[in-house]
Amino acid sequence: xxxxxxxxxxxxxxxxxxxxxxxxxxxxxxxxxxxxxxxxxxxxxxxxxxxxxxxxxxxxxxxxxxxxxxxxxxxxxxxxxxxxxxxxxxxxxxxxxxxxxxxxxxxxxxxxxxxxxxxxxxxxxxxxxxxxxxxxxxxxxxxxxxxxxxxxxxxxxxxxxxxxxxxxxxxxxxxxxxxxxxxxxxxxxxxxxxxxxxxxxxxxxxxxxxxxxxxxxxxxxxxxxxxxxxxxxxxxxxxxxxxxxx
Amino acid sequence: xxxxxxxxxxxxxxxxxxxxxxxxxxxxxxxxxxxxxxxxxxxxxxxxxxxxxxxxxxxxxxxxxxxxxxxxxxxxxxxxxxxxxxxxxxxxxxxxxxxxxxxxxxxxxxxxxxxxxxxxxxxxxxxxxxxxxxxxxxxxxxxxxxxxxxxxxxxxxxxxxxxxxxxxxxxxxxxxxxxxxxxxxxxxxxxxxxxxxxxxxxxxxxxxxxxxxxxxxxxxxxxxxxxxxxxxxxxxxxxxxxxxx
Numbered sequence: 001x002x003x004x005x006x007x008x009x010x011x012x013x014x015x016x017x018x019x020x021x022x023x024x025x026x027x028x029x030x031x032x033x034x035x036x037x038x039x040x041x042x043x044x045x046x047x048x049x050x051x052x053x054x055x056x057x058x059x060x061x062x063x064x065x066x067x068x069x070x071x072x073x074x075x076x077x078x079x080x081x082x083x084x085x086x087x088x089x090x091x092x093x094x095x096x097x098x099x100x101x102x103x104x105x106x107x108x109x110x111x112x113x114x115x116x117x118x119x120x121x122x123x124x125x126x127x128x129x130x131x132x133x134x135x136x137x138x139x140x141x142x143x144x145x146x147x148x149x150x151x152x153x154x155x156x157x158x159x160x161x162x163x164x165x166x167x168x169x170x171x172x173x174x175x176x177x178x179x180x181x182x183x184x185x186x187x188x189x190x191x192x193x194x195x196x197x198x199x200x201x202x203x204x205x206x207x208x209x210x211x212x213x214x215x216x217x218x219x220x221x222x223x224x225x226x227x228x229x230x231x232x233x234x235x236x237x238x239x240x241x242x243x244x245x246x
Numbered sequence: 247x248x249x250x251x252x253x254x255x256x257x258x259x260x261x262x263x264x265x266x267x268x269x270x271x272x273x274x275x276x277x278x279x280x281x282x283x284x285x286x287x288x289x290x291x292x293x294x295x296x297x298x299x300x301x302x303x304x305x306x307x308x309x310x311x312x313x314x315x316x317x318x319x320x321x322x323x324x325x326x327x328x329x330x331x332x333x334x335x336x337x338x339x340x341x342x343x344x345x346x347x348x349x350x351x352x353x354x355x356x357x358x359x360x361x362x363x364x365x366x367x368x369x370x371x372x373x374x375x376x377x378x379x380x381x382x383x384x385x386x387x388x389x390x391x392x393x394x395x396x397x398x399x400x401x402x403x404x405x406x407x408x409x410x411x412x413x414x415x416x417x418x419x420x421x422x423x424x425x426x427x428x429x430x431x432x433x434x435x436x437x438x439x440x441x442x443x444x445x446x447x448x449x450x451x452x453x454x455x456x457x458x459x460x461x462x463x464x465x466x467x468x469x470x471x472x473x474x475x476x477x478x479x480x481x482x483x484x485x486x487x488x489x490x491x
Contacts, residue, residue: 145322148296152320153391155343163339167330244329245373 034214043218050203050215054222057200060116060188061226064123065181071124072131072176079132080139080165081157097129101190109195119191119199126187127180134176138169174238181230185223247272247427248314248395253302255285255292262288263453266302268446270429272394275421277438278431278455280448281485286431289453290399294320319391323400325384327372333359333379334368337386351390358386362416378409385416389424396420398430402437414440418465435481439474440467447484457484 016036022028023035030038043050079086101122112118142165150160192201200219207215247270254264262285270276280286291297293304295313304311311317319340327336334352337359341351359368362382364375372380381401388396401417402410418441420426432438438445439461447457459477467474 145324146326146328148291148294149320149322149326150343151296152294152315152318153340153343154316159343163342164328167328242330244371 031211031213034217038214039217039221042214043221046215046218050200050218050222053198053200053203053219054226056116056198057119057185057188057192057223058226060119060191060199061123061181061184061230063116063120064127064184064187065230067120067124068128068131068180069177072128072135075128076132076135076139077161079136081161086136093129093132096125101126101187105190105194108191114195114197119188119196122191123184123187127184130179130183131173131176134172134179135169138172139165141172142168170242171238174234174242178231178234178238181234182227184230185227189223247307248429249303249305250293251303251305253289253292253304254300255288255297256300261452264301266453266455268429270395270427272427273421273425274443275428275441276430276444276446277442278429278446278448279435279438279481280431280433280453281450282433284448284450285453286448287399290320290397290431294318294397314395314397317393318395318397319388319393320397321384321388321399321401323402323404325372325377325380325404327380327383327387329372332369332371333364333375333383333386336372336383337390339387340390340392355386355390358389359383362386362419376409377405378413381405381409381413382416385420389420394425394427396426396428398428400432401430403432403434410437415466417441422465435478435485436469438481439478440469441465445481447481457481 019033020035020037023033034042075089079089104125105118105122108118108121112121146164146168147160150164155163188199189201189204192199193205196202200223204216204219207213207219248268249270250266250268252264253266253268255262256264266289268276278286278289288297292299293314295315299313304313306314306317327333328339331339334355337355338348338351341348341355356368359365362385364379364382364386367375367379372383375383381404384401398417402413405413414437417428417430420428430441442461445459445461446455447459448454449456459481461474461477463471463473
């Protein structure tokens with residue numbers, strides 16, 4: 001590992017050590033701020049209790065990503081192909097992001113119930129926007145000289161899309177997907193806070209009410225780990241698909 | 247084979263060019279020679295229908311046509327190879343976009359790649375080969391259009407001087423071996439003298455053909471051919487004069 005690669009882990013270690021020390025020195029009660037060692041311990045020991053909740057939240061996030069992909073890709077392509085579609089839909093797209101998900105969450109629970117559907121929906125709203133916007137941007141960034149070449153080769157829109165525009169836009173698509181998966185946890189957890197019977201967000205609310213603060217932190221730790229895993233998976237996928245240098 | 251009469255293109259009421267006449271017989275290599283930025287690429291885009299023409303007629307084999315978009319092959323200064331495809335797949339693009347018989351196209355592309363010195367590199371990606379090799383692959387792709395007329399838009403100007411000399415011979419092959427009819431634009435006087443049967447010297451702003459020079463010397467030609475050197479001095483003087491006027 002290079003020297004600069006050591007800075008981040010070193011800094012995290014320093015913060016955790018400071019936290020651990022401060023909590024011990026000033027004898028902060030565990031229910032206010034547990035030391036990192038206690039959080040880690042809880043996250044591991046309570047794993048059998050946390051795991052089913054994590055599985056639910058994970059499933060919500062994955063379903064949200066899946067829905068976002070199958071809606072964002074056709075939408076971006078349609079907006080790219082027909083400027084009319086972009087003109088018509090972009091106000092709605094922006095509005096969907098201007099309304100905070102927090103504001104929608106209670107309504108979604110009323111409409112879609114306490115089960116997974118309302119959380120999946122929430123994750124979907126959050127994820128599909130960055131994917132759509134960056135994919136559209138990527139499609140539009142195609143060099144016009146390549147377009148001319150394809151026109152002169154008599155290529156149909158579909159052929160040009162699959163052979164030129166789509167591969168051209170892939171790096172930006174992945175950038176959007178990475179943003180999407182890193183905020184996906186937010187949507188699911190907010191949904192679970194407002195009303196749920198399981199999931200990490202539900203566990204956090206429950207533990208919070210019982211002042212089981214270490215468990216709240218442990219749930220957050222699990223959530224962060226899931227986000228990190230998703231991020232890494234997208235990175236691996238990108239590396240395996242985009243093997244060329246532009 | 248190709249006649250263009252009175253072709254014009256305007257931007258905001260100002261002519262980029264007007265009254266352009268061309269007469270290109272089959273098998274001939276004609277070069278439009280002019281300074282950078284004089285509207286040569288606009289002329290090509292108008293000929294191929296990428297942008298609409300404002301006046302004039304284009305006649306192809308005695309039939310009037312709106313543009314040459316589906317009649318010519320086209321090669322650009324940039325190689326325009328797709329970085330995600332191998333050289334072979336890049337060469338196959340014209341066949342693929344037009345839904346041709348891929349097995350036959352693959353055979354032909356393979357032969358052409360070997361003919362232009364890319365044998366053994368068929369499955370390399372563009373970023374794994376040199377600039378000259380990429381340009382040769384672009385030449386193979388141009389041949390794979392399977393069209394009699396080829397438009398070359400400064401095809402060699404992105405290459406270094408040494409590579410460029412080698413590629414000039416390959417451009418000659420288009421005429422001598424593949425019997426193509428060629429219309430090329432360039433700002434390089436030497437290149438024009440080495441390759442062309444006819445040189446049209448262009449004036450800038452608005453672009454127009456100020457002079458036509460016929461060169462009936464055999465090819466390949468030597469740089470130091472006295473007739474070429476005299477013609478070169480003549481053209482340069484003419485270009486500088488045009489610039490001053």
